[in-house]
Amino acid sequence: MASQDWAEKDFYAILGVSKDASDADIKKAYRKMARKYHPDTNSGTAESERKFKDITEANSVLSDPEDRQQYDAIRAMGGGARFSAGGTGGHGGAGGNDGFEDVFSNLFGGGGGSRRGGGQVPPEFADLFGGGGGFGGFGQQAPRKGADRTASTTISFGGSMKGTTIGLREANGEVIDVRIPAGIKDGQSVRVRGKGAPGGAGAGDLIVKVSVKPHAVFIREDNNIRIHVPVTFAEAVLGGQIEVPTLTGESVKMKVPAGSANGRTLRLKGRGVKTSKATGDLLVTLDVVVPQNLSKEAKAAVQAFAEATKDENPREALASRATL
Numbered sequence: 001m002a003s004q005d006w007a008e009k010d011f012y013a014i015l016g017v018s019k020d021a022s023d024a025d026i027k028k029a030y031r032k033m034a035r036k037y038h039p040d041t042n043s044g045t046a047e048s049e050r051k052f053k054d055i056t057e058a059n060s061v062l063s064d065p066e067d068r069q070q071y072d073a074i075r076a077m078g079g080g081a082r083f084s085a086g087g088t089g090g091h092g093g094a095g096g097n098d099g100f101e102d103v104f105s106n107l108f109g110g111g112g113g114s115r116r117g118g119g120q121v122p123p124e125f126a127d128l129f130g131g132g133g134g135f136g137g138f139g140q141q142a143p144r145k146g147a148d149r150t151a152s153t154t155i156s157f158g159g160s161m162k163g164t165t166i167g168l169r170e171a172n173g174e175v176i177d178v179r180i181p182a183g184i185k186d187g188q189s190v191r192v193r194g195k196g197a198p199g200g201a202g203a204g205d206l207i208v209k210v211s212v213k214p215h216a217v218f219i220r221e222d223n224n225i226r227i228h229v230p231v232t233f234a235e236a237v238l239g240g241q242i243e244v245p246t247l248t249g250e251s252v253k254m255k256v257p258a259g260s261a262n263g264r265t266l267r268l269k270g271r272g273v274k275t276s277k278a279t280g281d282l283l284v285t286l287d288v289v290v291p292q293n294l295s296k297e298a299k300a301a302v303q304a305f306a307e308a309t310k311d312e313n314p315r316e317a318l319a320s321r322a323t324l
Contacts, residue, residue, distance in 0.1 A: 006071050011058035019072075023063065030059035031221055039214050052214070053186070060187035063222075143200030150207045153178070157215035160184050161247055161273065168208070178208050183275030185220070186212035217245065223273040223280030226265075228287050236260045236288045244284055246271050254284060262288040 012019050015029040035041070037051040061067045153166055163182035167175045176195055184190070189209045196204025219226040229244055239258030243251040246268075254266060265285045272280025294302065 006061070006074050009054075009058070010075075011062050011071065014054050014058040015062065017062075021062075026059065026062050027222065030055060030063070034059075034219070034221065038219055049214075053211070056185075057187035060185050145201045146197040146199030146204035148196045148204040148207055150209065152209040152211065154211040154213060155180060156213055157218065160186070160210075160212040168206075176206065178206075180210060181276070183223070183273050184210055184212070186210070218247065220273065221283070223275065223278050224283050225272045225280065226283040226285060228285045230287045230289045231256060231260070232289060233291070236262070236286065244268070244282070246282060247273075256286065260286055260288075262286065 012021065015021075015026060015033065017025050017029050021029075033055045034052065037048045037055065039045075039049050039052060041048075061071050151168060153168070155164060155166065159180065161182065163184075164180045166178050166180065168178060169175050176192060178190055178192055180190060187209070189207050192206040192208065194203045195206035217227055225247060227244065229242060231242060234240075235242065235256055237259065239260070240256050241253050242256055244254050245251050252268065252271070254268065256266075263285060265283050268282040268284060270279050271282035274280075291298070
C-alpha cells in the first residue's frame with residue numbers, strides 16, 4: 001500500500017540511481033550506502049541515522065515491484081494522490097521480540113473521518129488505492145468501500161526477525177491487534193482488513209507502516225545478515241576457529257582460513273533472515289585487531305617476525321598502479 005508521503009520523496013535520488021535503474025542497480029546502490037551511513041559506523045550521529053532510515057525506506061519501496069509501480073504512478077501524477085482517512089496518525093511503541101507489545105493511546109486522534117476534501121476517491125485514483133469505481137443506475141454512484149486509514153509503529157530488530165504482535169488503541173478505547181510477520185523489513189507496511197473507515201460496500205483497511213530499530217551488531221542486507229567479528233593478528237595469519245553469534249542467540253564455530261586479510265567476508269549458509277519465501281545467510285566480516293599495548297615478549301616476537309619477513313613488500317606494485 002502506498003504511503004501518503006511517497007509523493008514528497010525522490011527515492012531514486014536518495015539511492016543515487018536513475019528512474020530506469022534495474023533491480024540489481026538498486027540493490028548494489030543500497031548496499032553501498034547502507035554500509036556508508038549505518039549508525040554503527042558513524043558514531044550514531046543523528047544525520048547518519050536519518051540518512052540510513054531514508055535509504056532503507058527507498059530500497060524497501062524500489063526493490064518491491066508492486067510498491068515501485070505505485071510509487072512511479074504517484075510521482076507521475078505530481079503528488080495529487082496524497083490524501084488519507086482519519087485523524088492524525090500516531091505511533092505504536094516498540095515491543096519485545098515476541099508476544100503482545102505495549103498499547104498506545106490516541107493513535108488515530110479523532111478516529112474515523114473522511115478523505116481530504118470530504119469526497120470519495122476520484123475515479124482516476126480508484127485502481128491505485130483500491131477505492132472501487134464505476135456508477136450505478138440512474139446516474140447514482142455505486143456504493144464504495146470505506147477509506148483506508150494509516151498508522152505507524154516501531155519494533156525491535158528481534159521482533160522483525162521473529163515476528164511479533166502489537167496493539168494499537170483508538171480514541172474510543174478499541175484495541176486493534178496487528179500481527180507483524182517474521183522477516184519484515186524496515187519501511188514495509190502491514191494491512192489489517194476491515195479496520196479502516198466505514199463505507200457502503202464495507203469498511204476500508206488499516207495500513208500500518210513498520211519501522212525497525214537498528215541492531216548493535218547485526219546489519220540486514222536484503223535477506224542476509226552481516227556481522228563484523230574481531231580477530232587477532234595471529235588468527236588472521238595462522239588461521240584458527242572462532243565463535244560467531246547468530247540470530248537465534250546461539251554461537252557457532254567457524255574456521256578462519258590462514259592468511260585472511262582484514263575485511264575478508266566468510267559465509268554461514270542459512271543463518272540469515274528466515275521468511276515464508278526465502279532464507280538468507282550470515283555474512284561474517286573479519287576485522288583484524290592490532291594490539292595497542294605489547295609486553296616485552298610480544299614486542300620481541302613481532303620484531304622477530306618483521307626481521308624474518310623484511311624482504312616482503314606489500315606496496316611494491318602500488319606506485320606503478322598509481323600513475324595517472
